[in-house]
Amino acid sequence: MKSNKSSSRRKFIRNSSLAAAGFFIVPRHVLGKGYIAPSDKLNIAAVGAGGKGQVNIALAYNNGAENIVSLCDVDDRQAADSRKKHPKASYYRDFREMLDKEGKNIDAVMVSTPDHMHAVIALPCMQLGKHVYVEKPLTHDIYEARILTQAAEKYKVVTQMGNQGSSSDGTRNVEAWVQQGVIGDVHTVHVWTNRPTWPQGIPTPKGQFAVPAEVDWDLWLGTAPYRDFNPAYLPAIWRGYVDFGTGSLGDMGCHFIDVPYRALKLRYPISVESSVTRVWTGFFQEAFNTDSYPPSSKSHIQFPARGKMVPVEMIWYDGGIMPRRPDELSPEEAFGEDSGGILFEGTKGKILAGIFGEHAQLLPANKFKGAKLPKAERPYVTRGPEGHQTQWTDACKKGHGAYTSSPFEMAGPLTETVLMGNLGIRSFYYSENDSKGNKKFTGRKKLLWDGANMKVTNFDAANQFIKRQYRGNWKLEL
Known part of the structure; x- marks a missing residue:
């Protein structure tokens, strides 16, 4: 081709x-x-x-x-x-x-x-x-x-x-505030979303169904391992299944994480560790469900220093989990938005923003009241929904x-960072057979990441999730 x-x-x-x-x-x-x-x-x-x-x-x-x-x-x-x-x-x-x-x-x-x-x-x-x-x-x-x-x-x-x-003004404004030192050295960023808004942590759908005449199921499966058609995957529920989607991180991470990724000039992380909701099918009977992503998760992603910027920890939360409210907010004030939020913690203050960096506010409010803030120094950004x-x-x-x-020079590394969270999540679920052939949970791990070589250096089992094996004759060759 x-x-x-x-x-x-x-x-x-x-x-x-x-x-x-x-x-x-x-x-x-x-x-x-x-x-x-x-x-x-x-x-x-x-x-x-x-x-x-x-x-x-x-x-x-x-x-x-x-x-x-x-x-x-x-x-x-x-x-x-x-x-x-x-x-x-x-x-x-x-x-x-x-x-x-x-x-x-x-x-x-x-x-x-x-x-x-x-x-x-x-x-x-x-x-x-x-x-x-x-x-x-x-x-x-x-x-x-x-x-x-x-x-x-x-x-x-x-x-x-x-x-x-x-392409939003909110992203550009937060980028300018962070990079020009309004809140000092940023050392921690919290990012959260209300996703998933589709089923996750559920068993593989069962039942026998005829493929609708309007659907080419083999083409729909494409690179994914073969499985029988089930209407439960369509049209958008596929997001929760690891063979097809990337869960909450893939859906909203590229929106929310994009803001700190740009503002902090991030590149490859150096480690990730995740914890997830553990689903139980009975009393002390845990379902090691690797077919779909968990109902909620939390991931700690570490980045090294970048030039004059200090090392930073990004903490991702989904499924309704949120970070602790900052003390600078009164009990009645909204903390983020319904879809989620972003909280930058710096040595001189904090920034709280919604998706796309919208409605950003500096904390504590009384400290920054009337402050002259730097303007975004980026190329012209088109306005409107079609922008x-x-x-x-x-x-x-x-x-x-x-x-x-x-x-893609920006979106590719950003996507890699987003998917690092899923690497941690899938490694958390990884289990081994014990001497009796039963699944044995191996525990939460901190994965050390060599970004240049795309390799986890301390837990080889995680490397299987970096590159999928495609079904049939599908290939990806430059």
Whole structure:
């Protein structure tokens, strides 16, 4: 699925005089496959046309500002509304067939599928020179995130992960306050969410069900191990199952953790340890359930010093677990939002914010009342609900190097950090057989992480979760 053709509309325009490029329209067919003149609309294909995919399609389409030329979904029921809204778009179940037949007319691809298929869809698109937008989390496992980060640089395409808060004013403001020392040296960050809002810590669904005619179950499973069809997984309950989703961390971590990740200039962590809700099926009868994520969890993720920034501990909470309220808040004041919150602890004060860094407040309030706060020093961020997608589509027209808030060079390492929490969670659940063949819980572990080599150095059993084994002929090769 790789293309050796390197003709580039961007290169064509650059090699012409800038004045000429600004005063006439270069037809699409002259400039070659995969690139467009700034005056043209972007030709967008979407893999995953229902649910979040439907929302992303509408935002990128932006009332006709761009073209939706092809749709792909393994579930015709999910794609129905998008197909009605874009009747001229071709439709496929298999994205590989779509790329093969429609590739010449596609400039960019949006991927909004279950997590386990993100990487194997995005990579061949990038190899064909297509710009890509991939929903969060970027990938299902750490190895995949590293591969897509490398691919963005190798194939010189415009990339964006679907963590919309990275384009928000709230994120930018908190970033400026932290980096310019308003609350001193930040040593601890608490991040929490109310997720999951779907079942977790539950047994594998049972029962025999016929596969609906509208669903290609083999394609839906894709890279995941085979299991019989069950309607309990669809359309979004798959998030709670380890073969398909990434649980609460994957769903909301890329939103909430993004704010401190940027503000504190974090990169690879050095360790993680997690604790989880333990589910019991009877009196002293514990269910070692590795098929779905736990109902709630807590993870401690440690980061080293970065330049003048001190080492920092990030503590993640989900499933209703929250950190202790800061003393600077009165008992009646709200602590975060319904969806969760972020609390930075520094040597000179604290910052409390909601998702996307919104409604950020400095604590103690009386200390910072009337303080002149630094303004964000970042590239222009588009406004409105379509802003994150519009930023990406605008960048696609400009070409590689154009600014996006969450390019894979940022989104990849962020995703790796998010998935480190899941590494700790799955290692907590890891058990061994005792001499009688019964499962034996091995206890909570602190995993020491070698980020450069993607390896846990002190507990080899955890390394099996870094890179999945794909089913069948699915591969991920740069």
